[in-house]
Amino acid sequence: MSVDVKYTTKARATGGRDGAAETLDGSLKVKLAPPKEMGGSGDGNNPEQLFAAGYAACFLGAMKAVARGEGFPKVPNDATVTATVGIGPRSEGGFGITAALEISLPGVDKAEAEKLVEAAHQVCPYSNATRGNVDVGLTVA
Template identity: 70%
Template sequence: MSVDVKYRTRATATGGRDGEARSEDGRFAVKLSTPKELGGPGGDGSNPEQLFAAGYSACFIGALKVAGGQLKIRVPQDVAVTATVGIGPRAAGGFGITADLEISLPGVERADAERLVAAAHQICPYSNATRNNVDVGLTIA
């Protein structure tokens, strides 16, 4: 598979799940902490699953807008995507993640919403990166 890269970014994490992460340009910086459910202390930091959920939900909205342009379906200003990301041990060893997206398209007829979501799921880079590797659920609110 070939990708015509239009944008590239870099971020560095130090200290693992109880450290910090920062983008190369310094515009993004986050303190990290391991959730209690994963054996950590909890705390006020974020975790990789939260960051993935935020990125996937934002990216999927972008894909909905591209799909809307292609399908000639107006995507409402108040479109919202809520991503729920889970993590746990895999039967095959190691850990895996799951993702469930709840898509809210106020004022869009159900059939059009289904077409938009299906098209966006083919367009979204996060969907393409996880396809056939991560269980992704799509629900139209």
């Protein structure tokens, strides 16, 4: 697979899941802590929260990009994407993640919304990165 890279960013983590992470340009800095459900303090953010926020934002952007094409409805200003990301042990060993996106497109016909969501799922970089590795559920609310 070839990618014509238009932008790169760098982030550094220290201390693992119980540490900190920041972008090298200084625009983002977060304290990391495992969630209580995994034996941590929950007193910070975790990689799954960061992944969920990134995926939701990226998918909404992909819908807007696709909607510029012919035959797709305009994405309303109050559209939302809610990403649910889970983590847990895999039966094969190690850990795995799950992902589900709930998409709200107020005022858009459900059939048209589903067509737009499916097209965005083919364009979104997060969807392309997870395809074949993570089952991603898509629900149009």
